[in-house]
Amino acid sequence: MRAPPPVSDTARERARLRAADRPRWARRLVAVAALAAVAVAIAVLARSLVAKLDDLAGTDSESVTWTLTQQEIEAQKFRVATLAARLSPDPQALAEVRTAFDIYYSRHKTLMIGRNFRTLRETDVTADVVANSWEKAQALLPTIDADDAALRAALPELARAADEQAGLARTIALETIARLAVISDNHRSRLRTTLSYLGLAALVLVLMLTGVATALDRLYRKTRQQAHEVRVASERLETIAQTSLDAIVVLDRNGEIVEFNEAARRIFALQRQQVAGMRFSELTGLDLGELPRSGRIETRVRRPDGEVFAAELSISQADAHATAATVVFLRNIADRAAAEAELLRARDDALAGERAKARFLAVMSHEMRTPLNGLLGMIELLRAEKLGRKLRNYVGVMEASGRILLHHINDVLELSRNEAGEQHVAVTEFDLDLLIDEILGLQLPLAENSGLTLRLEKPAARLGTVSGDPMRLRQILLNLLDNAVKFTPSGEVTLAIARNTDDVRAVDFHVTDTGPGIPAAALDRIFDDFVTLGASAAPTARGTGLGLGIARRLAMALGGTISVESAENRGSQFHLTLPLPPASGDADGRLAPLAGLDTVSNPLELLVVEDNRINRFVLREMLIAMGHTVREAVDGREGVDLARDTLFDLIFMDISMPNLDGVTASRLIRAGGASARAPIVALTAHAFPEELNAFRQARIDTCLTKPVDGKTLRRILAGTVEAAPAISPEPGQDTLAELRDSLGDGATTALVRRFVEEADLELARLGDGSRPPDAEMAVATLHRLAGSAATFGAEGWGNALRAEIARCRSTNAAPQAGDLARLAEAWQAERQRYHFPA
Amino acid sequence: MTVSALNDYSVAVPVSDGDDFGAMLAYHLNGAPMSVRDKGPLWLVYPYDRGRDYRSETILTRSVWQLDRIEVLP
Numbered sequence: 018m019r020a021p022p023p024v025s026d027t028a029r030e031r032a033r034l035r036a037a038d039r040p041r042w043a044r045r046l047v048a049v050a051a052l053a054a055v056a057v058a059i060a061v062l063a064r065s066l067v068a069k070l071d072d073l074a075g076t077d078s079e080s081v082t083w084t085l086t087q088q089e090i091e092a093q094k095f096r097v098a099t100l101a102a103r104l105s106p107d108p109q110a111l112a113e114v115r116t117a118f119d120i121y122y123s124r125h126k127t128l129m130i131g132r133n134f135r136t137l138r139e140t141d142v143t144a145d146v147v148a149n150s151w152e153k154a155q156a157l158l159p160t161i162d163a164d165d166a167a168l169r170a171a172l173p174e175l176a177r178a179a180d181e182q183a184g185l186a187r188t189i190a191l192e193t194i195a196r197l198a199v200i201s202d203n204h205r206s207r208l209r210t211t212l213s214y215l216g217l218a219a220l221v222l223v224l225m226l227t228g229v230a231t232a233l234d235r236l237y238r239k240t241r242q243q244a245h246e247v248r249v250a251s252e253r254l255e256t257i258a259q260t261s262l263d264a265i266v267v268l269d270r271n272g273e274i275v276e277f278n279e280a281a282r283r284i285f286a287l288q289r290q291q292v293a294g295m296r297f298s299e300l301t302g303l304d305l306g307e308l309p310r311s312g313r314i315e316t317r318v319r320r321p322d323g324e325v326f327a328a329e330l331s332i333s334q335a336d337a338h339a340t341a342a343t344v345v346f347l348r349n350i351a352d353r354a355a356a357e358a359e360l361l362r363a364r365d366d367a368l369a370g371e372r373a374k375a376r377f378l379a380v381m382s383h384e385m386r387t388p389l390n391g392l393l394g395m396i397e398l399l400r401a402e403k404l405g406r407k408l409r410n411y412v413g414v415m416e417a418s419g420r421i422l423l424h425h426i427n428d429v430l431e432l433s434r435n436e437a438g439e440q441h442v443a444v445t446e447f448d449l450d451l452l453i454d455e456i457l458g459l460q461l462p463l464a465e466n467s468g469l470t471l472r473l474e475k476p477a478a479r480l481g482t483v484s485g486d487p488m489r490l491r492q493i494l495l496n497l498l499d500n501a502v503k504f505t506p507s508g509e510v511t512l513a514i515a516r517n518t519d520d521v522r523a524v525d526f527h528v529t530d531t532g533p534g535i536p537a538a539a540l541d542r543i544f545d546d547f548v549t550l551g552a553s554a555a556p557t558a559r560g561t562g563l564g565l566g567i568a569r570r571l572a573m574a575l576g577g578t579i580s581v582e583s584a585e586n587r588g589s590q591f592h593l594t595l596p597l598p599p600a601s602g603d604a605d606g607r608l609a610p611l612a613g614l615d616t617v618s619n620p621l622e623l624l625v626v627e628d629n630r631i632n633r634f635v636l637r638e639m640l641i642a643m644g645h646t647v648r649e650a651v652d653g654r655e656g657v658d659l660a661r662d663t664l665f666d667l668i669f670m671d672i673s674m675p676n677l678d679g680v681t682a683s684r685l686i687r688a689g690g691a692s693a694r695a696p697i698v699a700l701t702a703h704a705f706p707e708e709l710n711a712f713r714q715a716r717i718d719t720c721l722t723k724p725v726d727g728k729t730l731r732r733i734l735a736g737t738v739e740a741a742p743a744i745s746p747e748p749g750q751d752t753l754a755e756l757r758d759s760l761g762d763g764a765t766t767a768l769v770r771r772f773v774e775e776a777d778l779e780l781a782r783l784g785d786g787s788r789p790p791d792a793e794m795a796v797a798t799l800h801r802l803a804g805s806a807a808t809f810g811a812e813g814w815g816n817a818l819r820a821e822i823a824r825c826r827s828t829n830a831a832p833q834a835g836d837l838a839r840l841a842e843a844w845q846a847e848r849q850r851y852h853f854p855a
Numbered sequence: 856m857t858v859s860a861l862n863d864y865s866v867a868v869p870v871s872d873g874d875d876f877g878a879m880l881a882y883h884l885n886g887a888p889m890s891v892r893d894k895g896p897l898w899l900v901y902p903y904d905r906g907r908d909y910r911s912e913t914i915l916t917r918s919v920w921q922l923d924r925i926e927v928l929p
Contacts, residue, residue: 080915091862119891120862120921126892 055222062215069208081133085190091121092186096179103172111165118161125154143192150185264347272297272305284349285320310334326351382430393419428563442574446600447487449480453514456491460498469502470509482600489571496564497528497591505532522598528591535583543581544569621645621666621734626656626682628674629804631771636669639727639759653677661690668692672701673800683715698733723807727759752810769851772805780844786834795831796822814847858899859924868917876909877902894920
């Protein structure tokens with residue numbers, strides 16, 4: 018698509034040119050007119066000059082002079098003939114007198130009638146003389162025509178008359194010559210004037226012609242100069258076009274090639290004559306109409322010989338006057354494109370190699386850890402044996418070395434996990450005070466072995482339950498303390514803890530030692546991976562150099578910061594700040610009083626022993642909503658302790674728990690204590706006949722199969738339920754609806770979310786069978802899942818889990834790939850119920 | 856030929872003038888022989904009214920009146 022040429026612009030241009038032409042055109046007309054006028058003047062003057070020359074050369078004056086002179090001569094001849102006749106008696110002499118008179122008379126007659134002599138006859142001075150002379154000549158006629166005798170007698174008189182005639186003729190001649198001289202002078206004067214004018218006109222003409230010649234010469238020079246400049250510019254452009262590394266192709270408005278430079282010939286492998294008349298589409302395989310009218314574009318070009326290459330095109334339009342043309346610069350960028358592709362490939366290869374390395378590291382570490390765990394376990398067994406002092410020492414060294422090796426492997430595994438992006442932060446609520454005690458307990462033996470004092474500084478008030486990732490926090494603090502203990506030869510290591518003064522949601526940890534300190538030069542890189550400082554500080558304590566790097570990564574992953582202050586020989590102080598907000602359960606975690614559950618008149622003091630957090634929460638909330646007071650124990654041990662000290666009206670006891678299971682715990686409660694006689698209701702996901710037998714032996718009053726519903730709870734608490742081996746939920750009940758009734762929508766949704774997320778997480782932890790999980794761990798996990806499943810009435814899912822637990826127990830092996838796939842399928846089917854996005 | 860007059864005026868005239876210029880010898884004036892007083896006896900005349908060429912100086916000098924001798928030169 019071509020836009021129409023800008024007509025208005027062209028029209029304006031032409032008008033401008035016309036306006037510039039007008040004065041030049043007028044000037045030229047004036048010059049031509051002037052030249053013509055001068056030429057005409059010259060012609061007129063020349064003609065006048067010719068006429069005057071004719072006048073001057075006219076025969077009149079000369080012939081008049083001649084005639085008058087002849088007249089005088091003839092008069093003299095007549096007088097001489099007369100004188101001769103007086104001296105000679107010969108009659109012949111008289112005849113000659115008559116002839117001479119006749120000749121003279123005929124001349125005089127001519128004078129009297131000739132046209133040329135009119136002026137002579139009529140001019141004042143000569144007119145009288147001529148008339149007088151003619152009269153006297155006529156008077157002589159009778160004498161001449163008389164006979165010889167009379168003539169001879171008249172000769173003296175005739176001689177006097179002839180003399181007089183000669184005198185008159187002379188007078189006429191002289192007068193006439195004088196008059197003619199004046200006339201001739203006038204003629205000459207006029208001729209001179211005319212000649213002067215003619216000369217002047219000729220001079221003007223010559224000057225004008227000189228001017229014209231000069232102007233023409235200047236014009237010629239200017240034109241030649243311009244032609245030269247145009248040629249130089251055009252040669253320069255030609256040179257530029259020919260030396261350009263880019264192909265330059267110029268097309269006319271029909272898309273035919275007009276210009277084609279050297280680089281274009283090279284790129285398209287064509288000769289100039291082959292290109293003549295070729296169209297752009299034939300040359301490049303591109304449709305000019307589909308390309309932008311101007312601008313840059315990268316595309317693929319097909320040469321006439323079929324070769325295709327990547328090219329960059331720069332297109333512009335040259336709309337100079339009427340010859341619209343398209344100029345295309347074309348560059349072969351095949352090499353560049355190939356280089357870019359090569360670079361990308363190299364980068365991808367490098368990244369892939371990097372990932373492969375990290376994966377290899379992770380797998381190796383994992384593979385090493387398993388046999389190492391075996392070794393450590395055997396060493397522990399060995400310690401239990403009766404050994405001699407020497408062997409005991411050997412075993413101690415072996416164990417210490419094994420522990421260090423395990424620690425290093427864990428470091429590397431953690432690092433490679435971080436590198437691979439597998440860094441899960443599992444936020445949960447936990448007791449910070451307990452965690453700190455545990456950490457110090459772990460670190461204390463090591464410190465004491467090194468002769469160090471390990472101190473804890475913390476506020477008198479409990480830090481309480483906080484929300485965060487306890488595993489990660491434990492790891493960071495262990496790394497920091499381990500580091501401090503390892504590199505401090507003597508003195509003390511202090512762990513100071515306090516809520517951040519600026520941000521109450523954050524907690525500050527400071528680990529201070531009295532070690533050799535860190536040189537200032539090393540402070541910047543102390544948190545980098547694989548950094549170990551000079552061996553002189555602690556010759557025996559060498560690490561992988563990963564501890565602090567991992568600590569920093571974890572701190573950042575948790576949204577915290579870590580830093581260090583140190584000076585050589587002045588000890589070191591590491592600062593860790595982590596967001597650990599007080600747990601919601603502590604302050605306002607208790608749900609608002611629930612609707613739908615009628616409170617009872619006699620509130621009971623109840624104990625719930627349940628390890629599953631969700632189940633515990635659900636049961637607690639239901640009971641509180643009914644108006645009872647609830648104490649909770651997270652495992653059998655805690656439950657037994659609470660039951661010993663407090664008198665409970667009723668105890669809910671989960672059966673499947675770690676450390677101390679429900680049956681054992683119940684037996685211990687019955688063995689003695691404040692609540693030894695309190696009714697105990699067993700909670701189980703499944704009631705196998707052999708288990709019910711065990712319950713009876715442990716003096717468990719009732720067995721309640723999950724999920725627990727409010728109605729059943731009320732019946733139990735009202736004491737209307739007889740001691741029965743097992744109570745199953747009422748058939749046909751919608752467990753989720755029941756939960757909603759008991760807890761309200763918001764809480765139920767939050768619970769369901771927790772249930773689904775937990776199941777997702779646990780299943781993921783079991784893996785897909787490529788790396789079979791530990792059998793015991795797998796059974797515990799399946800158990801936890803089954804417990805939750807019952808609470809939410811996930812019957813199919815619960816059955817699948819229970820079947821798998823039974824299979825694992827009977828074969829004493831971990832679930833295999835096929836089993837895990839079946840479980841995953843069952844879970845996905847169950848998951849649909851909760852409308853949670855995968 | 857050389858043409859001469861009574862007063863011994865003389866001029867050379869080419870014979871071809873008769874053919875080229877129509878020169879002729881006049882011997883009568885108004886039906887009568889010409890006297891000397893009327894420029895007789897003979898007068899060599901040219902047709903002067905035919906144009907400028909017939910009134911040139913050369914022609915006029917050849918127009919001899921009172922002609923009395925003609926000498927044909929070899």
